[in-house]
Amino acid sequence: MMHWGIVFMSTRTINGVTLALLQGDIVKVQADAIVNAANSALAGGGGVDGAIHRAGGPSIMQACRDIGGCPTGSAVATDAGRLSAKYVFHAVGPIYRGNPEDERLLKSAYQSCLDLAEQYKIESIAFPSLSTGIYGYPLHLAAPIALRTITEHIKKPTSLKQVIMVLYGDSSYQAFEDALKTFG
Ligand code: AR6
Numbered sequence: 463m464m465h466w467g468i469v470f471m472s473t474r475t476i477n478g479v480t481l482a483l484l485q486g487d488i489v490k491v492q493a494d495a496i497v498n499a500a501n502s503a504l505a506g507g508g509g510v511d512g513a514i515h516r517a518g519g520p521s522i523m524q525a526c527r528d529i530g531g532c533p534t535g536s537a538v539a540t541d542a543g544r545l546s547a548k549y550v551f552h553a554v555g556p557i558y559r560g561n562p563e564d565e566r567l568l569k570s571a572y573q574s575c576l577d578l579a580e581q582y583k584i585e586s587i588a589f590p591s592l593s594t595g596i597y598g599y600p601l602h603l604a605a606p607i608a609l610r611t612i613t614e615h616i617k618k619p620t621s622l623k624q625v626i627m628v629l630y631g632d633s634s635y636q637a638f639e640d641a642l643k644t645f646g
Contacts, residue, residue, distance in 0.1 A: 472639060479616040480624045481609075483642060485635040488628040489517040493547055494584035495539075497575050499592050500552035503531055504538070509595040510630075514550060518543035522550055535570035539578050549582060551575045555593030558600070565607055568593055572611040579622055586624040591634050601634055605641035613645060 473482045488496055488510060499510040504526035506515050515522055525540035532538045537553040553575050556567035571592050579587050591608065593599035612625050629635040 472642065474642065474645075476613055476616050477618075477620075479620060479622055481612060481616065482624065482626045483629060483635065483638050484626055485629050485632070487513065487630065488588055488590050489513050489545060491588045491626060491628050493586040493588040493624070493626060495549040495551050495575075495579060495582070495587045496542060496545060496547045497537070497587065497589045497592070498550050498552045499590050499595065499597075500526075500532065500554050502534055502554045504529060504552055507596070510590040514545070518545045518550065526552065535567035535574070537571060537574035537578055539582065547588075548584065549578075551578050551587070553592055555597055555599065558593060558598040564599065565603075568599065568604060568607050569611050572608055573615070576612070576615045576622075580620060583621045585622060586626065587622060588626040588628050590628055590630065591638070594634065601637035602640070605637040606644065609638065609641050609645060 471484050473480055498514045501507055521543040522540050529538050532554050534554045534556055537551050539549045539551050542550045553571040555571045556564050558564055594601050594604045627638055629638055
């Protein structure tokens with residue numbers, strides 16, 4: 463029995479791939495790749511980034527330093543240190559400014575992680591809600607963008623069998639539940 467540290471869960475199967483919404487702490491989730499909400503310097507920080515580096519240990523930061531940085535809207539892979547995952551995908555979402563670029567960059571950050579998943583041929587990936595903490599992206603706008611990017615991707619042939627959105631707190635979970643309902 464895996465320990466998820468999870469309160470709620472809702473799932474949907476699309477093209478044989480399970481899309482799950484969980485409420486909990488991403489460092490406790492079992493998946494081949496855990497996605498980090500990073501900054502473009504890959505310098506570490508608060509939120510998910512702090513939690514992943516604390517739980518995973520120093521090898522992840524060393525790998526980030528070796529890579530040197532990552533443009534907004536993109537993602538890079540490192541080892542996962544002490545985490546049970548095989549990889550951490552460091553995705554850089556946009557700082558919310560309220561212009562049309564925000565949506566393109568947020569979509570692109572999720573898509574970059576999904577592309578890395580195909581490149582590494584992994585079966586499971588866990589995402590936090592990118593950009594919706596320190597970067598200020600409103601949850602009710604970010605949730606449908608995240609879910610649309612994921613569902614469009616898994617409708618096509620993929621190595622993935624499971625995509626998990628790990629939501630921290632009631633309001634994040636509720637925003638994703640509401641967005642998922644509008645997907646029929
Ligand atoms: N597990 C899952 N979700 C979490 C966790 C956790 N352990 N901790 C926070 N969240 P944020 P951003 C949620 O701020 O907005 C860092 O300093 C949180 O409630 O982690 O993309 C980086 O270095 C929110 O819903 O990331 C960057 O500088 C979501 O994860 C900057 O913050 C994302 O919040 C990135 O900001």
